[in-house]
Amino acid sequence: MIVFPFSKLLHAPGVFFSPTRNQRNNPREHRHLSPWAARMEVER
Amino acid sequence: MAHVEVTAPPYRTIPIIPALEPGAMAGTKSFLANEKIQNDLGFPGTLVENWKDVALDKMRELLGRQRSLQVFLDSCVHCGACTDKCHYFLGTRDPLNMPVARQDLMRSVYRRYFTVAGRVFPKLVGARDLTRETLDQWYSYYYQCSECRRCSVFCPYGIDTAEITMAGREILDAVGYGQKYTNEIIGKVHRVGNNLGLPEAALADTLQGLEEDVLAETGVPVRYPLNEKGAEVLLITPSADFFAEPHVESLIGYGKVFHAAGVSWTLASFASEAANFGMFIGSYEQLRKIALRIRETALELGVKRIIVGECGHAWRVAYSFWNTLVGIGAGATDPYAVEFQKMLDPKVKQPTHICEYTWDLIQRGALRFDKEANDHRIITFHDSCNVARGSGMGDTPYGQFEIPRNIIRSVANHFYDMAPETINERTFCCGGGAASSPTICSTCASRGRCRAWRRCSRWSTSTASISWRPSARFARRSSRRFCRTTSSR
Numbered sequence: 001m002i003v004f005p006f007s008k009l010l011h012a013p014g015v016f017f018s019p020t021r022n023q024r025n026n027p028r029e030h031r032h033l034s035p036w037a038a039r040m041e042v043e044r
Numbered sequence: 045m046a047h048v049e050v051t052a053p054p055y056r057t058i059p060i061i062p063a064l065e066p067g068a069m070a071g072t073k074s075f076l077a078n079e080k081i082q083n084d085l086g087f088p089g090t091l092v093e094n095w096k097d098v099a100l101d102k103m104r105e106l107l108g109r110q111r112s113l114q115v116f117l118d119s120c121v122h123c124g125a126c127t128d129k130c131h132y133f134l135g136t137r138d139p140l141n142m143p144v145a146r147q148d149l150m151r152s153v154y155r156r157y158f159t160v161a162g163r164v165f166p167k168l169v170g171a172r173d174l175t176r177e178t179l180d181q182w183y184s185y186y187y188q189c190s191e192c193r194r195c196s197v198f199c200p201y202g203i204d205t206a207e208i209t210m211a212g213r214e215i216l217d218a219v220g221y222g223q224k225y226t227n228e229i230i231g232k233v234h235r236v237g238n239n240l241g242l243p244e245a246a247l248a249d250t251l252q253g254l255e256e257d258v259l260a261e262t263g264v265p266v267r268y269p270l271n272e273k274g275a276e277v278l279l280i281t282p283s284a285d286f287f288a289e290p291h292v293e294s295l296i297g298y299g300k301v302f303h304a305a306g307v308s309w310t311l312a313s314f315a316s317e318a319a320n321f322g323m324f325i326g327s328y329e330q331l332r333k334i335a336l337r338i339r340e341t342a343l344e345l346g347v348k349r350i351i352v353g354e355c356g357h358a359w360r361v362a363y364s365f366w367n368t369l370v371g372i373g374a375g376a377t378d379p380y381a382v383e384f385q386k387m388l389d390p391k392v393k394q395p396t397h398i399c400e401y402t403w404d405l406i407q408r409g410a411l412r413f414d415k416e417a418n419d420h421r422i423i424t425f426h427d428s429c430n431v432a433r434g435s436g437m438g439d440t441p442y443g444q445f446e447i448p449r450n451i452i453r454s455v456a457n458h459f460y461d462m463a464p465e466t467i468n469e470r471t472f473c474c475g476g477g478a479a480s481s482p483t484i485c486s487t488c489a490s491r492g493r494c495r496a497w498r499r500c501s502r503w504s505t506s507t508a509s510i511s512w513r514p515s516a517r518f519a520r521r522s523s524r525r526f527c528r529t530t531s532s533r
Contacts, residue, residue, distance in 0.1 A: 004309045011121045020202030022104055025436055027364045028393055030375040036109055037368065040332065 210326025
């Protein structure tokens with residue numbers, strides 16, 4: 001009986017969806033603010 | 045210096061995969077934070093009665109707030125690429141220090157309560173309940189991760205174990221199971237303004253001493269201003285630069301660079317800390333509260349440019365998060381950040397790393413060096429993990445590798461890189477990060493050198509770097525003043 005990692009195989013295309021590799025490197029140029037963080041911006 | 049016979053072990057090829065030793069670090073725990081330290085940050089003082097509900101609520105909140113956390117918990121396929129990359133595993137041989145296993149400590153709980161498969165047939169999908177033993181394991185192992193992200197470089201999915209470690213620590217803090225080292229230091233920043241708890245008088249005294257020392261050594265009246273309104277540049281530097289050796293040499297160097305550039309600059313006592321321990325515990329609220337000091341100071345002093353001194357974690361927070369936290373950068377749309385960005389000079393990168401600034405001056409020919417004066421030194425560069433993997437420098441990708449090396453090559457003739465699998469993005473962490481070496485101060489042999497340090501040793505102050513000691517300059521000048529004026533107890 002051979003155990004074949006089908007789960008790994010089916011998850012393999014996930015390497016193309018990696019968030020760490022698909023995000024742009026522009027934190028100094030663009031202010032990335034999520035909605036919950038924006039709700040904290042209520043004072044100077 | 046007399047010639048000394050050194051016998052070193054035979055050279056082995058890095059990385060060396062160790063034999064597993066399960067449970068090797070299971071009993072290792074950092075000191076727990078007491079009630080006062082916890083309450084100062086708004087966390088429960090001790091482990092709360094309904095800790096399981098609180099922990100799961102906090103986990104639910106984090107999964108909702110941070111999409112990355114859910115993606116990283118979902119996408120691991122246990123391929124094993126990360127296992128032999130973590131220096132904690134390589135050093136301790138404990139299999140739970142493998143990044144995949146460290147993530148699985150949380151993933152198993154996530155699956156049990158937040159996925160259908162985990163709720164219906166937990167044993168089949170490796171889901172387990174959140175028990176007290178699991179919580180203790182989390183405390184032990186999530187403070188054995190220095191959040192250096194070396195594992196993430198090799199992971200095919202780019203899973204960031206540091207994100208999971210930060211979430212783990214947030215959950216632990218939310219139930220009152222906090223670490224003394226980080227939480228005490230964050231409290232100190234809120235009270236005094238920097239990690240070491242150095243009050244303004246001590247900073248002013250140190251800077252005055254540096255001015256006198258530099259004048260005596262070089263004959264040049266280099267200034268080290270503090271809280272000067274209207275200066276063009278605000279330098280935010282780690283507080284260790286005021287206190288420790290060799291860090292104080294960095295501060296002396298920054299003053300010389302600004303002097304050579306002819307630019308007016310200042311330090312600030314209210315924002316005398318570049319490092320942000322809020323990142324270590326993953327708490328956005330603490331991160332933001334510490335970073336807000338910089339915006340407040342910059343607005344008050346009316347500076348045009350913010351430059352960050354050399355500190356790995358500080359630069360990661362400054363580069364990646366300051367724009368989000370308080371708007372130091374560009375591209376804001378909300379009113380307070382827009383007001384701040386209008387004050388800062390848009391023609392330069394905000395914030396700028398001191399290396400970017402220095403390299404720019406070198407390229408323009410504003411700084412002149414006598415390279416032969418360093419011919420007796422053989423120099424290498426240890427990439428800081430947070431700089432190498434968690435940030436950038438300059439206008440080109442990989443500038444964070446090239447710019448520091450370019451600066452070293454401009455000042456010295458003998459520069460050599462270390463083994464290829466240990467430099468650039470594969471650099472090994474120094475171990476000082478994320479407050480995972482809280483026993484540094486208790487083993488620091490130099491406590492006896494300075495009376496002030498002995499007195500403050502129970503604060504467990506340390507920005508934990510590779511073997512530093514309190515600066516002799518600080519000890520000479522400020523120890524008596526420090527003890528008289530210190531007020532944070």
